[in-house]
Amino acid sequence: MAIPIAIGASDVLVVVDVQNDFCPGGNLAVPDGDAVIPPINRLAQLFANVVLTQDWHPAGHLSFASSHPGRAPFDTIAMPYGPQVLWPDHCIQETPGANFHFALDIPHAALVVRKGFRKAIDSYSAFCENDRTTPTGLAGYLRERGLVRAFFAGLAFDFCVRYSAEDAARGGFGAVVIEDACRGIDLGGSMAAARESFAVRGIACVTADAIAAA
Numbered sequence: 001m002a003i004p005i006a007i008g009a010s011d012v013l014v015v016v017d018v019q020n021d022f023c024p025g026g027n028l029a030v031p032d033g034d035a036v037i038p039p040i041n042r043l044a045q046l047f048a049n050v051v052l053t054q055d056w057h058p059a060g061h062l063s064f065a066s067s068h069p070g071r072a073p074f075d076t077i078a079m080p081y082g083p084q085v086l087w088p089d090h091c092i093q094e095t096p097g098a099n100f101h102f103a104l105d106i107p108h109a110a111l112v113v114r115k116g117f118r119k120a121i122d123s124y125s126a127f128c129e130n131d132r133t134t135p136t137g138l139a140g141y142l143r144e145r146g147l148v149r150a151f152f153a154g155l156a157f158d159f160c161v162r163y164s165a166e167d168a169a170r171g172g173f174g175a176v177v178i179e180d181a182c183r184g185i186d187l188g189g190s191m192a193a194a195r196e197s198f199a200v201r202g203i204a205c206v207t208a209d210a211i212a213a214a
């Protein structure tokens with residue numbers, strides 16, 4: 001067995017979008033999505049620094065298929081900033097679907113990053129919206145807090161976790177994805193594409209048992 005990765009004061013766990021709509025019974029349920037919660041709750045105890053992300057759309061968001069007559073969920077359309085997958089309505093601000101799953105238990109999480117709240121721009125990444133120019137502020141937060149290595153877990157592996165980890169690496173942070181604390185959607189080969197991207201960019205993909213307290 002490999003030497004475990006020791007978690008220290010300059011590491012942060014970023015818990016991506018563990019919200020009701022992405023869990024079974026939700027409007028955009030990721031298969032087996034709630035299975036990420038027990039490992040995330042355990043992992044979070046190893047980290048002094050935890051950030052949560054929350055998908056947070058206004059009603060009528062332009063990433064919803066319902067905003068585009070004649071389009072169906074999971075179609076791809078051209079937005080001014082590039083191709084955009086259309087989703088079922090999900091994570092609408094102040095609805096139960098946008099709430100964190102009740103079983104997520106991380107009282108020491110210090111920051112919630114809300115994303116996707118601009119009507120015309122979707123945001124998969126915790127760092128930067130899908131126009132690739134609008135920052136969420138997370139990079140500044142991590143720098144100011146002296147956090148240099150980010151571990152990612154949550155939903156969905158092949159979208160919001162993928163884009164978040166890529167942007168962390170792009171921003172000069174260490175990036176590690178905890179694969180068994182994620183679940184994916186797998187749309188048109190997106191799981192394989194995510195793994196390939198991680199390999200190309202030097203983003204480590206590990207399992208939760210490879211992580212230990214410092």
Ligand SMILES: [Zn+2]
Nearest residue numbers: 055057091116
């Ligand atoms: Zn969304």
